Amino acid sequence: MIVSGLSLKTFAIIVGSAAALRAVQFCLDLRRLLRSIDYLPGYRTVFSSTTVFGNLLPRIPLLALGRAHSWRLKHAPFAERGLDIISAVSFWPKPVGNIYIADVQAIKDIIWSRGLFPKPLSQYAVLKVFGSNIVASEGDEWKRHHKVVARAFSERNNRLVWDATTQIMLELFDTVWIGKDEVVVDHAVDLTLQIGLFVIGAAGFGRHISWKDDAVIPPGHQLTFKDALLTTSHDLFIKLLVPRWAMGFTKRFRRARLESDELQRYLTEMIQERKGFQLKEDDEDLLSSLLAANNDENLWKDEVKLNDSELIGNIFILIIDETVSHSLAFALALLALYPDKQEELYQQIKRVLPDGRIPTYDDIPSLSYSSAVFNEALRMFPPVTNVPKSSAENTTFTITDVNGTQRTLRFTTTVRYSSTQSRSAIAA
Ligand SMILES: *[C@@H]1O[C@H](CO)[C@@H](O)[C@H](O)[C@H]1NC(C)=O
Numbered sequence: 001m002i003v004s005g006l007s008l009k010t011f012a013i014i015v016g017s018a019a020a021l022r023a024v025q026f027c028l029d030l031r032r033l034l035r036s037i038d039y040l041p042g043y044r045t046v047f048s049s050t051t052v053f054g055n056l057l058p059r060i061p062l063l064a065l066g067r068a069h070s071w072r073l074k075h076a077p078f079a080e081r082g083l084d085i086i087s088a089v090s091f092w093p094k095p096v097g098n099i100y101i102a103d104v105q106a107i108k109d110i111i112w113s114r115g116l117f118p119k120p121l122s123q124y125a126v127l128k129v130f131g132s133n134i135v136a137s138e139g140d141e142w143k144r145h146h147k148v149v150a151r152a153f154s155e156r157n158n159r160l161v162w163d164a165t166t167q168i169m170l171e172l173f174d175t176v177w178i179g180k181d182e183v184v185v186d187h188a189v190d191l192t193l194q195i196g197l198f199v200i201g202a203a204g205f206g207r208h209i210s211w212k213d214d215a216v217i218p219p220g221h222q223l224t225f226k227d228a229l230l231t232t233s234h235d236l237f238i239k240l241l242v243p244r245w246a247m248g249f250t251k252r253f254r255r256a257r258l259e260s261d262e263l264q265r266y267l268t269e270m271i272q273e274r275k276g277f278q279l280k281e282d283d284e285d286l287l288s289s290l291l292a293a294n295n296d297e298n299l300w301k302d303e304v305k306l307n308d309s310e311l312i313g314n315i316f317i318l319i320i321d322e323t324v325s326h327s328l329a330f331a332l333a334l335l336a337l338y339p340d341k342q343e344e345l346y347q348q349i350k351r352v353l354p355d356g357r358i359p360t361y362d363d364i365p366s367l368s369y370s371s372a373v374f375n376e377a378l379r380m381f382p383p384v385t386n387v388p389k390s391s392a393e394n395t396t397f398t399i400t401d402v403n404g405t406q407r408t409l410r411f412t413t414t415v416r417y418s419s420t421q422s423r424s425a426i427a428a
């Protein structure tokens with residue numbers, strides 16, 4: 001074959017040199033990358049686990065770490081190396097170095113130095129589909145969200161959530177489970193997800209949701225608030241993965257679109273309804289507290305307050321948080337697997353509440369066995385294993401290894417961090 005006058009031989013030489021150049025460039029990039037992470041040992045794979053594609057792959061040695069590798073392996077990769085910091089270098093689409101940290105002090109340093117370790121916002125972008133919010137922002141934008149959210153979500157809210165939860169559980173016992181000696185739940189999450197969302201409905205929006213399927217669809221809506229709330233979080237991954245223009249393609253996608261549109265409509269309505277009222281921060285639900293904090297002129301000097309889309313963004317972060325429901329399901333499963341622990345738990349509850357009264361928020365310190373059960377479930381099955389951060393400047397970490405030797409590691413700015421919390425949980 002002749003390419004516009006070039007002989008095949010010349011063509012082969014050009015292609016060959018280009019490939020050789022690429023290979024040399026790749027080796028140089030790689031060497032620079034390894035130097036930038038101080039030659040810290042760890043995983044070496046082709047695909048990065050921080051890309052969507054790399055995350056979809058199963059574990060294939062040398063190719064991909066596989067889905068939820070931190071969740072599966074927990075502290076084991078650190079224990080194997082005797083050091084609470086390891087690297088993960090991947091080569092495609094370009095050489096990238098990630099650092100996984102399980103050292104408690106180093107994690108604290110990273111969390112407290114917001115400016116030095118900003119969030120890699122591209123990894124959080126999916127959480128912005130319903131509006132900007134405190135989780136998916138950084139810098140001045142984060143500060144605006146933080147002002148309002150920190151004011152609204154206080155210790156008082158824990159009481160609110162406690163009271164809502166007791167009400168919801170009592171209603172479950174008194175209606176759906178009444179008169180039954182035994183209740184069989186095949187999949188615990190089906191139950192705990194409802195509990196979680198009913199609590200959000202009540203404590204978050206002052207909306208009582210009934211266990212019984214008797215809600216009427218209000219005018220202007222196609223779904224009840226309960227259905228919009230329950231199904232949106234279930235089908236959220238569709239909304240996150242499928243672009244807006246493709247949402248009409250299948251029945252499933254159209255359903256997911258309807259659900260999230262309906263939920264958005266409900267939330268917008270609730271914000272509008274509250275606009276006419278004089279709200280106080282100690283009002284009975286989180287949305288009212290959030291709006292009251294946002295409306296406080298003293299909070300905003302030269303800045304603009306949060307607009308409706310940003311308010312809804314922060315509320316969505318609260319709603320889509322299914323971590324509580326899943327953690328609760330794991331705790332129930334563990335109690336079923338260890339009946340002796342379940343009995344100890346039951347006996348302590350009976351000792352603390354001898355007359356069978358309903359526990360209040362102030363009983364929590366006395367219910368130490370319950371707290372221990374939840375902590376252990378969280379340690380065994382952590383709902384969140386990594387908090388991704390990036391480094392804005394060159395950084396030094398001093399980490400003590402398993403033999404008590406201090407190791408100092410110097411990283412330059414091409415590095416990304418992922419603080420793994422499994423170790424701190426194990427130490428707790
Ligand atoms: C700790 O000491 C043991 C025994 O000397 C050694 O085999 C191991 O490699 C050391 N671990 C680290 C992380 O240096």
Ligand SMILES: *[C@@H]1O[C@H](CO)[C@@H](O)[C@H](O)[C@H]1NC(C)=O
Pocket residue numbers: 132307308309310
């Ligand atoms: C609300 O603020 C965001 C920035 O966080 C902006 O993109 C959006 O256009 C604003 N929405 C309205 C309705 O002003």
Ligand SMILES: *[C@@H]1O[C@H](CO)[C@@H](O)[C@H](O)[C@H]1NC(C)=O
Pocket residue numbers: 393394412413
């Ligand atoms: C970070 O370290 C590298 C390598 O030592 C150096 O070339 C670079 O100037 C440093 N960057 C900063 C911002 O100090």
